Amino acid sequence: MTPTGNNPALAVDRLRSARRLLLTCHRNPDGDAIGSELALAELASAFGIETVIVNRDPAPINLAKLPGVEAVVVAESLPPDFPEGFDLVVTVECPELDRAGFDGLDRVPILNIDHHMANPAYGEVNYLDEKAPAVGEMVWSMFKTAGVEPSPAAAVNTYVALTTDTGDFRYSNARPRAFRAAAEMVERGADPPTISEWVHDGRSEASVRLLGEALKTLRFLCNGRLASLAVDEAAFARADADSTDTDEIINIPRAVADVEAVIFCKQWEPGVVKVSLRSRGRVDVCVVAAAFGGGGHTNAAGCALATDLETARARLEAALSDVLGGR
């Protein structure tokens, strides 16, 4: 039987028995993915386990100051000594294994750590907790379960995970559990003003130029309850931007009064449109993302469509309009 549950002891026990570990996360990593990876690498190291962190895509520039981030390898393929050089793969934030962007990860036993809805428990061991505010908070629990004192760096990295995934404690996952973990992280060395400055005031120039491109495409539907943005390859080129520069843009229309949901369609390579969805309150964008083969959370989800930008945008607008009850 596959051990599965929201039980950090399962994950700690499996991790402890590893000798050399490959750690990875979903493509286009965010603060929760990177912060969780770095903290997990520290926990593994406390167990005497050598860890290699390999991600398919670079982290956004606003995460560049995370302690230990220089150890993260960004590569298009797995290391040359994979699989024989490794006895465990840990995936964080991967609701499906292929979200990591590497083929053949399952040639090594997998420990799957995630808080997305509908993760199918593809690992040998699965530590899954849909109610966790961030995977970083789950990793924090692993330290406590293991009896390993987290360093200030681990406190910083898990706090970054928590603050980014809760939208600075503004989203619906900002429950007492998130604040309890945050208090412990702050007690052990995470400094909220410093981290807020990294996360919000560390943007690239290109991301601001791309915001300008995106805002030119902004339209409101459903009597102002739905907002939609789209950036194509030409817009990325004009802004001299890449996939790491898109992160905060969706939050601008999300902050408009009456807006309940936002669609942001991004095309930085031909034939594939990446879609981010955000909502406020009761609108469940995860259901919409899932209808297009994606997933996520109630208020933040995403999917990818193999089509052109305007077709993808129109399909998502139609789907969200249905959810919101008409254009």
Ligand SMILES: [Mn+2]
């Ligand atoms: Mn997360």
